[in-house]
Amino acid sequence: MATTLSRDAVAGRPVDPAAPLLAVEDLRVEFRIDAGTVRAVNGLSYTLGRGETVAILGESGSGKSVGAQAVMGIIDSPPGFVTGGSVRFRGVELLDLPEAERRRVRGNRMAMIFQDALTALNPVFPVGWQIAEMFRIHRGLPRKAAGEKAIELMERVKIPSARVRAGSYPHEFSGGMRQRVMIAMALSLDPEILIADEPTTALDVTVQAQIMSLLAELQQQTGMGLILITHDLGVVAEVADQVVVMYAGREVEKGPSLPVYHRPAHPYTLGLMDSLPRRDVHTERLRPIKGSPPDLLAIPPGCAFRPRCPYGREICAREEPPLAAVTSDRISACHFWEEVSRERAGA
Amino acid sequence: MSDRDRERPSPGSPAHAGPTFEELEAEPIIRREGSLYADAWRQLRRRPMFIISGILIVILALMAIWPGLFTRADPRACSLADSLLRPSGEHWFGTDVQGCDYYARTIWGARVSITIGVLVTACSTLIAMLLGSIAGYYGGWVDAVIARLTDIWFAIPTILGGIVILRSIFSTRGLLQVSLVLIVLGWPTMLRLVRSAVMATKEMDYVDAARALGVRPFRIIRRHILPNAIAPVIVYATITVGVIISAEAALSFLGVGLQLPAISWGLMISVAQNRILTAPHLLLFPGALLSVTVFSFILMGDALRDALDPRLR
Incomplete structure (x- = not known):
């Protein structure tokens, strides 16, 4: 395999210096299963610049993870298919690349970490070995040199006594340490x-903060772009530059994270805010969003959020709301976004 | 291990200016648990079932490799004058019709049985791992073709299929021919096992993680799937050694397996059946050794299953 890859080409194609690091446009993913077609992602767009953080927010089944897997190109196919849209990495369209070249992009140019590092690490090999394997297969380093690099990396993600712990197995680590291994x-x-x-x-709340600050620190050192998939609004407000709120596979609100956080323009975002305990506002009780997300096999016509929406009216059942420009850099997919955004006008 | 002990800073060393939160978290190294296999080994060492079957298998293996350790007598040096002697101090297991020392023949019989058992199991496991991991990992039409082929093969009964193939195809039937037939008929069960284990392991997050880091499919199978899917295969393979040994004996007994002058337990039992009332020792000794061998491998398989399959713990 190649040793050091030039950073100015992707799979042999020259990068466009003017293009953003990553541009996802109208991405569509569906799963064709026996019960029918599940439209997991129906049009997802965002751009990510160097050193930037984009948060993709949504509850389970909103398509946020599938969207990320499609960007990585690791959707199991069949049953999963990317049916439309584009994913451009520094101007180079990834969806058109043959699998072998796509694989070279993964790991080298973009990498992914998972929710539960216990299941995302191979249980039968020591963690040091697993990290070292990356250098051996992608960089062709000999075993010993790769092992040294692995220890260096473990130190970089602040795993104490890294040299000792390189020989430990994943189940011998605590959750936070395991996530650090995954990050390394x-x-x-x-x-x-x-x-x-x-x-x-x-992870535990205290460990959550450690991991987030580690990610922020590493991002600052390397200038990498971070796509953060989460359902935790608190995390979003703290670290993200941009936020994309997804519901039933569709983006419902998008924009710079602080304005979205302080003055949501979509009832779903507002609902997420209200179901979150806040330090600054003493509400008498939390207001959870009623009901549950729709069956992706049978998304209702019109607005997918209507059955749960306190603003829902007759038009919502008929017409899928267009993406309305809230401000020049914010959009909301709600017929009544103006009314919704007045909700927090005083806040 | 020694590295770890050496490098762990002792609590009193100057490097330790009061443990930080993270150092406390890292403490459990002292109580190492090790990998699945290290864990299984610790468990096995204490199990009588494993110890007994282990000792028996080692003895049988020695018997197969160096029969000279157990007997000085030549199993093929026979004198008709000594035909059908009962067990005695001179001939522990008596002699057979040809006047050969029956103890020596029984010992030498281990070689054929164990060679066939191990060879057939190794080859069919290899075939099963190759095809099974391809079918399980890629799924789709590749899997459909391999799985249906296996199902068809699976429908052929081993002994019956063995009789037909051995009688119609081969003019001479030695160890290789019998092994080949048992391999040809033996891989489907193993393949099904490998395939389902691979399919289950494929769903694990670490396989996705490996893919997300750009690892090639072949390496994913070799490094991430097979090491995690192999436990049930090891267990089944161990049991299969026993089953194949008895299948060889059955084929030889039925007259379609090995041919004289080969020395095998199945063949000995086959010859002994005519004289079961006049010379029962001819049946007793090879039969007992055959049973013990099959029993040891099956017992070992059970012990391994208990240790390697966490669901049964």
Whole structure:
């Protein structure tokens, strides 16, 4: 395999210096299963620049993870198919690349970490070995040199006594340490993009903060773009530059994270905010969003959120709301976004 | 192990200016648990079932490799004058019709039985791992073709199929021919096992993670799927050694397996059946050794299953 790859080409195609690090446009993914076609992602668009963080927010089944897997190109096919849209990495269309070249992009240029590092690490090999394997297969380093690099990386993600712990197996680590191992593995080849799929969901609150600040620190050192998939609004407000809120496979609100956080323009975002305990506002009780997400096999016509929406009216059942420009850099897929955004006008 | 002990800073060393939160977290190294296999080994060492079957298998293996350790007598040096002697101090297991020392023949019989058992199991496991992991990992039409082919093959009964093939195709039937037939008929069960284990392991997050890091499919199968899917295969393979040994004996007994002058337990039992009332020792000794061998492998398989399959713990 190639040793050091030129960073100015992707799979032999020259990069466009003016293009953003990653541009996802109208991405569509469906799963064809016996029961029918599940439209997991119906039009997802965002751009990610160097050193930027985009948060993709949504509850389970909103398509946020599938969207990320499609960007990585690791959707099981069949049953999963990317049916439309484009994913351009520094201007190079990834969806058109043959699998062998796509594989070279994975790990080298973009990497991914998963929710539960216990299941995302191979249980039968020591962690040091697993990190070292990245250097051996992608960089062709000999065993010993790769092992040294692995220890270096473990130190970089602040695993104490890394040299000792390199020989331990994944189940011998605590959740936070395991996630650090996963991060070390993902960063081994200096990817330009890191996709973190709910990196802190399985962790204790105190450890969550440690992992998030580690990610922020590493991002600052390397200038990598971070795609953060989460259902935790609090995390989003703290670290993300941009946020994309997804519901039933569709993006419902998108924009810079602080304005979206402070003044949501979609009832779903507002519902997420209200179901979150806040330190600054003493509400008498939390207001959860009623009902549950729709069956992706049979998304209702019109607005998918209507059955759960306190603003829902007759038009919502008929017409799928267009993406309305809330401000120049924000959009909301709600017929009544103006009314919704007035909700927090005083806040 | 020694590296770890050496490098762990002792609590009193100057490097330790009060343990931080993270150092406390890292403490459990002292109580190492090790991998699945290290864990299984610790468990096995204490199990009588494993120890007994292990000792028996080692003895049988020695018997197969160096029969000279157990007997000085030549199993083919026979004198008709000594035909059908009962067990005695000179001939522990008596002699057969030809006047050969029956103890020596029984010992030498281990070689054929164990060679066939191990060879057939190794080859069919290899075939099963290759095809099974391809079918399980790629799925789709590749899997459909391999799985249907296996189903058709699976429908052929081993002994019956063995009789037909051995009688119609081969003019001489030695160890290789019998092994070949048992391999040809033996791989489907193993393949099904490998395929389902691979399919289950494929769904694990670490396989996705490996893919997300750009690891090639072949390496994913070799490094991430097979090491995690192999436990049930090891267990089944161990049991299969026993089953194949008895299948060889059955084929030889039925007269379609090995041919004289080969020395095999199945063949000995086959010859002994005519004299079961006049010379029962001819049946007793090879039969007992055959049973013990099959029993040891099956017992070993059970012990391994208990240790390697966490669901049964």
